[in-house]
Amino acid sequence: MGQNIAITLNNVSKCYKRYARPVDRLKELLLPGKTYAQEFWALRDVSFEVIKGETMGIIGRNGAGKSTLLQLICRTLTPTSGELQVNGRVAALLELGAGFNPEFTGRENVYMNGAIMGLSRQELDERFDDIAAFADIGDFIDQSVKTYSSGMYVRLAFASAIHVYPDILIVDEALAVGDMFFQAKCMSRMRQMMDAGVTVLFVSHDIGSVKSLCQRCAFIENGQLINIGKASLVVDNYLKKIRTTNNQELKKQLVETIQSRENFTNKILQQQINKPQRITNLKVLVKTDGEVNFSESVYRYGDGGAKLLDIKVLNSLHQVTEQLDYKEDFYIQASILFEKSFSTFSAGYLIRDLKGIEIIGSTTTTENIDMPSVEPGEVYIIEAKTLNILNDGIYTITFGIEIPVIPNQQHIYLDAIENVAIFKVNLPENPLNKFWSKAYAPVEISYMKV
Secondary structure, three states: OOOOEEEEEEEEEEEEEEEOOHHHHHHHHHOOOOOOEEEEEEEEEEEEEEEOOOEEEEEOOOOOOHHHHHHHHOOOOOOOEEEEEEOOOEEEEOOOOOOOOOOOEHHHHHHHHHHHOOOOHHHHHHHHHHHHHHHOOHHHHHOEHHHOOHHHHHHHHHHHHHOOOOOEEEEEOHHHHOOHHHHHHHHHHHHHHHHOOOEEEEEOOOHHHHHHHOOEEEEEEOOEEEEEEEHHHHHHHHHHHHHHHHHHHHHHHHHHHOOOHHHHHHHHHHOOOEOOOOOOOOOOOOOOOOOOOOOOOOEEEOOOOEEEEEEEEEOOOOOEOOEEOOOOEEEEEEEEEEOOOEOOOEEEEEEEEOOOOEEEEEEOOOOOEOOOOEOOOOEEEEEEEEEOOEOOEEEEEEEEEEEEEEOOOEEEEEEEEEEEEEEEEOOOOOHHHOOOOOEOOOOOOOOOOO
16 A cells, blocks of 8 residues: 555455345354355445545445445455555544443543554543543533433544544544534534544535535445546536436326326416516527537436526626626526426526535526426526625536426426536625625624614
8 A cells, every 4th residue: 555545445345144034044054055145245346545634525325335335444344355455543433322332431431432542541531621522511421321312422422533633534424413513513623634634534415515525525326336536526426316316206206196287287386376577578698599519527417308408697787708796686598498298397507616515596496486388399598687696706507407296395307417507706896895605695784882
């Protein structure tokens, strides 16, 4: 293993044996060469490296093999085949409270956990006050861990893990249990550890956190490594696969629950109250007689039946632009070709920053707009007008055309394109207009002297 490599996996696999009856396990022991077990491969031939100081995300659906992978890296499991090397001290937050003895007090568990990690009694004495302060569970530190709430468990577990001063920190969705203040505290500490050069493996279903925290990401599906690379790109690929699968499931639901076009239309109309602002003299600046050549780097998915032809960002003067000013009104204009009949549809956009963090967006469904029925060959122009509340920087637009099954909850994607357009928000000329958050929202402030 190279000196700059923290973790190396080379064709690592993990197989579990499952027996239909307990006696089958005994038969296998008594009759060598004959198996009564059914094999389940939790991981198959997984290979990648994690660089020292890197924050690597691990994503995938439940049961994909993520937790098994982390347990192998922590050495709580051994691989069935392949080679795994870990360079440095590992601290892990896997299953909630894993490694804690429920009969021991919090204090006793801190000392036991530290001893397992190779810390001396003196080192633990020096760090205990910091651990107790970070966990912030008060007098419960001297009570049996079995009396703890799930939130108290994760507080003490995280505090113990980070004060071991590990070379590698592994976090597997455990922080989702803590309250929002503790989650923010943990995220802040994790960023400090990353800045200090700690290698982090981060497993989470919170895609925004993965994009924000991780440089690279690995996507695991059915025990296999689907792809690995830049976090934002891997997450986009993951979402594409998830949404494609959801589309198929929702189509079945649609066929089963909606017997006619009229019933579907009535279901939508009962939950929507506004009529669309239908304009006949709209200044059209997008292409309507064919599809533009979108960049090869975009991610496109959907079941078809509708196609995004073109999309443009327009400034406050209704001119095509790639740059916006602070607090400027702007428009997103898109053209859509329908290739099938639909009793209604929904269209919307999502704006992300260059890290892939989702900032703001909306849909016709969110805005309670009842879109009309459409027929094959019809082209519709959708234009959304809004106020630029974004900080200076570069942003991308994702646009989608959907069929609402349960409005604003479950939609079938007909055509969706990730990062289909890009624009820049200029630095405000007036320094008083500068703000430090990702987005700005107008606020009304009052004051009085007493």
